[in-house]
Amino acid sequence: MVRIAVIGAGRIGAVHAATVARHPGAELRLVCDPAGDAAERLAAEHGARATRDIADVYGAEDVDAVIIGSPTPLHVEQIIGSVGAGKAVLCEKPVDLDLGRVDECIAAITGQEHRVMIGFNRRFDPTFAEIHARVRHGEIGPLEQLTIVSRDPAPPPTEYVAVSGGIFRDMTIHDLDTARFFLGEIVEVSAVGQRLDPAFADLADYDAAVTTLVSADGAVATVVNSRHCATGYDQRLEAFGPRGSLEAVNHTATAVRHSSAAHSSAAGPYLNFFLQRYAEAYSLELSHFIDAVREGRPASPTLHDGRAALVLADAATRSATTGERVLLSSTATTRSHS
Numbered sequence: 221m222v223r224i225a226v227i228g229a230g231r232i233g234a235v236h237a238a239t240v241a242r243h244p245g246a247e248l249r250l251v252c253d254p255a256g257d258a259a260e261r262l263a264a265e266h267g268a269r270a271t272r273d274i275a276d277v278y279g280a281e282d283v284d285a286v287i288i289g290s291p292t293p294l295h296v297e298q299i300i301g302s303v304g305a306g307k308a309v310l311c312e313k314p315v316d317l318d319l320g321r322v323d324e325c326i327a328a329i330t331g332q333e334h335r336v337m338i339g340f341n342r343r344f345d346p347t348f349a350e351i352h353a354r355v356r357h358g359e360i361g362p363l364e365q366l367t368i369v370s371r372d373p374a375p376p377p378t379e380y381v382a383v384s385g386g387i388f389r390d391m392t393i394h395d396l397d398t399a400r401f402f403l404g405e406i407v408e409v410s411a412v413g414q415r416l417d418p419a420f421a422d423l424a425d426y427d428a429a430v431t432t433l434v435s436a437d438g439a440v441a442t443v444v445n446s447r448h449c450a451t452g453y454d455q456r457l458e459a460f461g462p463r464g465s466l467e468a469v470n471h472t473a474t475a476v477r478h479s480s481a482a483h484s485s486a487a488g489p490y491l492n493f494f495l496q497r498y499a500e501a502y503s504l505e506l507s508h509f510i511d512a513v514r515e516g517r518p519a520s521p522t523l524h525d526g527r528a529a530l531v532l533a534d535a536a537t538r539s540a541t542t543g544e545r546v547l548l549s550s551t552a553t554t555r556s557h558s
């Protein structure tokens with residue numbers, strides 16, 4: 221049994237706490253959040269202890285591993301603190317918004333990086349994972365093009381956007397990791413940002429973007445993002461090769477289709493947002509982490525995968541700002557081997 225503390229009792233912390241509580245190989249022991257009674261409320265739902273003080277997490281002898289779901293600027297100090305206290309870590313994306321801080325983190329825990337997994341949950345989505353496995357198996361031949369569409373139903377609050385690090389580091393970073401997962405080393409990044417909503421222009425951010433990535437093998441990934449989508453949470457992916465394509469379509473709650481004189485094959489709405497669409501991915505991500513902790517082996521995606529995705533997000537931000545194609549050195553985003 222792996223005994224777990226969840227750090228941060230907000231949106232994603234609540235998902236992780238519930239996922240841990242349901243998992244047969246894990247026990248939720250502690251929830252930590254300094255804000256009001258957030259920790260108490262989440263802990264009470266799952267029969268765990270609560271604290272407002274991170275030192276209690278580091279000092280807890282009945283905690284083997286932590287899941288960090290606090291705001292991004294706290295991730296690095298909490299990774300370093302947790303690893304220093306002998307805990308394994310599953311940390312939410314992104315590791316940090318600043319590459320220098322990520323490098324400080326890697327340096328601070330040198331020799332212990334294998335104890336840290338980064339929460340790029342989409343690698344564990346069964347649909348995307350199946351496409352990945354079938355591409356690797358050679359079913360469509362060498363991958364030539366990958367197209368990822370990722371649109372949120374509605375923009376986050378302005379206060380969130382203001383500290384998010386921009387669309388590429390906050391939102392596109394999931395897709396940049398997925399692109400690396402499929403394509404391996406990326407050598408070139410171009411991006412165009414769109415300011416369709418004046419609120420984003422006021423924050424010097426974009427609310428939509430198209431990013432193009434070229435791999436060392438010459439395959440091209442296109443990532444299409446928007447902070448709004450009238451049709452709901454739009455999460456699609458297509459892998460294309462010389463012998464065919466593999467496609468992930470949007471998920472609906474059931475497979476029922478309605479046809480009438482007015483329309484044909486109408487389905488229900490897409491699953492509402494990430495909590496619903498990726499529920500299974502969070503659970504499989506946790507299983508991977510727990511197995512790694514139990515067996516004392518490295519979990520993937522790694523801290524280096526987290527760094528590589530941020531390198532790509534920084535390059536996309538630069539390209540969108542300057543209009544240039546950003547060329548990357550051969551070691552910047554090399555594929556993780558695990």
Ligand SMILES: NC(=O)c1ccc[n+]([C@@H]2O[C@H](COP(=O)([O-])OP(=O)(O)OC[C@H]3O[C@@H](n4cnc5c(N)ncnc54)[C@H](O)[C@@H]3O)[C@@H](O)[C@H]2O)c1
Nearest residue numbers: 228229230231232233252253255289290291292312313314
């Ligand atoms: N993988 C995913 O699908 C996914 C989805 C959402 C968010 N995230 C990431 O998770 C992180 C949190 O996002 P969120 O949307 O849950 O934010 P949130 O604001 O809903 O929750 C963050 C929580 O952390 C708490 N907190 C603040 N300071 C803390 C501290 N010192 N120690 C412990 N807790 C502290 C806050 O009080 C809040 O309850 C971000 O890094 C975000 O990028 C990932």
